[in-house]
Amino acid sequence: xxxxVLGLGSMGSALAGALLAAGHETTVWNRSxxxxxxLVARGAARAATAAAAVAASPLVIACLxxxxxxxxxxxxxxxxxxxxxxxxxxxGTPEQARESASWAAGHGAAYLxxxxxxxxxxxxxxxxxxxxxxxxxxxxEHRDTLASLGDPVGLGDDAGVASLYDTALLGMMWSxxxxxxxxxxxxxxxxxxxxxxxxxxxxxxxAVNGFMSTYAPRIDxxxxxGDDATLDVHLGAIEHLVHASAARGLDTGLPELLKASIxxxxxxxxxxxxYARLIEGVRAGGRA
Numbered sequence: 345x346x347x348x349v350l351g352l353g354s355m356g357s358a359l360a361g362a363l364l365a366a367g368h369e370t371t372v373w374n375r376s377x378x379x380x381x382x383l384v385a386r387g388a389a390r391a392a393t394a395a396a397a398v399a400a401s402p403l404v405i406a407c408l409x410x411x412x413x414x415x416x417x418x419x420x421x422x423x424x425x426x427x428x429x430x431x432x433x434x435x436g437t438p439e440q441a442r443e444s445a446s447w448a449a450g451h452g453a454a455y456l457x458x459x460x461x462x463x464x465x466x467x468x469x470x471x472x473x474x475x476x477x478x479x480x481x482x483x484x485e486h487r488d489t490l491a492s493l494g495d496p497v498g499l500g501d502d503a504g505v506a507s508l509y510d511t512a513l514l515g516m517m518w519s520x521x522x523x524x525x526x527x528x529x530x531x532x533x534x535x536x537x538x539x540x541x542x543x544x545x546x547x548x549x550x551a552v553n554g555f556m557s558t559y560a561p562r563i564d565x566x567x568x569x570g571d572d573a574t575l576d577v578h579l580g581a582i583e584h585l586v587h588a589s590a591a592r593g594l595d596t597g598l599p600e601l602l603k604a605s606i607x608x609x610x611x612x613x614x615x616x617x618x619y620a621r622l623i624e625g626v627r628a629g630g631r632a
Contacts, residue, residue, distance in 0.1 A: 345369070345489045348401040350394060350417060351434075352379040354464045356407040359433065359493055362468035364388055366492035373397035375417075398424045403486055407433045407460075411440045415447075426452035429482045431490070433458040433474075437511075438504030445478055445503035454482035457503045459510030462494060473497050477505040520549075526589070526598050533592035559620035568614075568621035575622075576615040579606045605630070 345368045349360040352374035360383050363370045372380045373391040384390050391397035394417050398404055404425065408414050414434050418425065430453045432444055441457035448455035456478040466472040472494035476483055483490075483498045490496040499505040524545055531541045555572075562568055570577075585599040605622055608630070614621050 345403065345486075346371070346401040347489060348373070348391070348397045348404045350374075350397060350404065350406040351408040351413075352383070353407070353409070355433075355460065355467070357383065358464035358467040359405060359407055360388060361386070362493050363489075365468060366489075368489060368492060369401075371397050371400040394418075395421050395424060398428070401428070403429050403431065403489060405431045405433060410434060411436045411444065414444070422447075422451040429454040429456065429479070429486055431456045431458055431476070431486070433460055435459075435510070436507055438508045441477070441507045442502070442504040454479040455503060456482055456486075457506050459506045460494075461510070461513065467493055470495050475499055475506040475509050477501070477507075478503040522598055526585075526594075529594050530585075530589055530592065533594065555619070559618070562618070562620050563623050568617040570616050570618040572618060574616050574618065575606055575610050578619055579603070579610055579615075582606060 347363050347368050348371045349356055349363065350373050352360065352372055356374070357379065360370050360372050364383065364386050369389070370383070370387075371389040371391050372383050373394050373396070374380055380388065380390050389400065391400060398418075398421050406414050406418070408417065411432075411434060414432060418430075425448065430448050432441070432455070445455040445457065456476045458477075459475040460467070461475065462469070462472040470491070474490065474494045475497050476490065477499040478501065480498065480501050483496070487496055487498075499509060524542075527545060528538045528541060532538060558572070582599060582603045586596050586603055589596045589599055605625055608625055609615075609617070609621055
């Protein structure tokens with residue numbers, strides 16, 4: 345397959361490198377000179393201009409700094425994209441993705457918006473997910489090529505969904521890491537090494553995964569039985585975390601935040617419900 349990669353920052357270079365490693369004829373372009381040398385030495389074709397890069401391949405992948413940069417490069421080349429598939433792996437919002445899909449369709453190009461759930465060293469590893477949404481036909485046509493970058497996960501025809509998932513999953517990552525850091529600080533205050541605590545924390549996450557799988561259909565149905573642990577029980581337990589953190593001179597901001605969300609639900613009469621009930625407070629902006 346002939347593929348073009350526009351943008352050779354750390355991630356763009358990793359994408360092009362993975363395509364080369366999989367045997368694809370890869371054309372590369374970057375606005376500033378010099379970033380393509382290692383890739384050219386591995387067999388990539390250097391395009392002197394963005395127009396030449398787009399013309400070289402039926403599949404064009406962009407990984408630039410932001411959507412403004414993407415449109416700055418491709419707006420003058422809109423007619424050149426006609427009949428090609430444009431895969432935008434630039435980070436942005438669902439709204440930007442949908443606008444870009446509309447723009448591409450208006451110029452006769454198939455469009456996929458993507459989210460890379462990895463840092464550059466993970467590119468090419470089949471255990472790494474790359475999320476795609478937009479033209480299902482284009483996804484099916486180019487799935488094998490996209491698999492060179494990691495496991496391609498198709499999320500349907502709404503081009504904004506990959507970015508939506510990306511944002512939600514990053515929120516989960518930050519929240520999980522924040523909780524882990526709180527745990528590392530708490531146990532570390534009693535002379536437990538992070539390397540000793542972390543394997544137990546990782547094992548605990550398998551149980552947390554089970555909670556999510558149990559709670560998801562309840563959230564969809566809007567029912568929140570407290571058959572595993574009620575919010576009253578959670579509130580008592582989280583008070584121990586607040587106390588233990590404060591007693592060791594740690595920042596209590598995170599546990600206090602979690603405690604406040606439970607307290608609001610309990611005050612609204614939901615103390616006998618399960619933890620999934622808190623979704624209603626999130627949906628209401630913290631007011632319920």
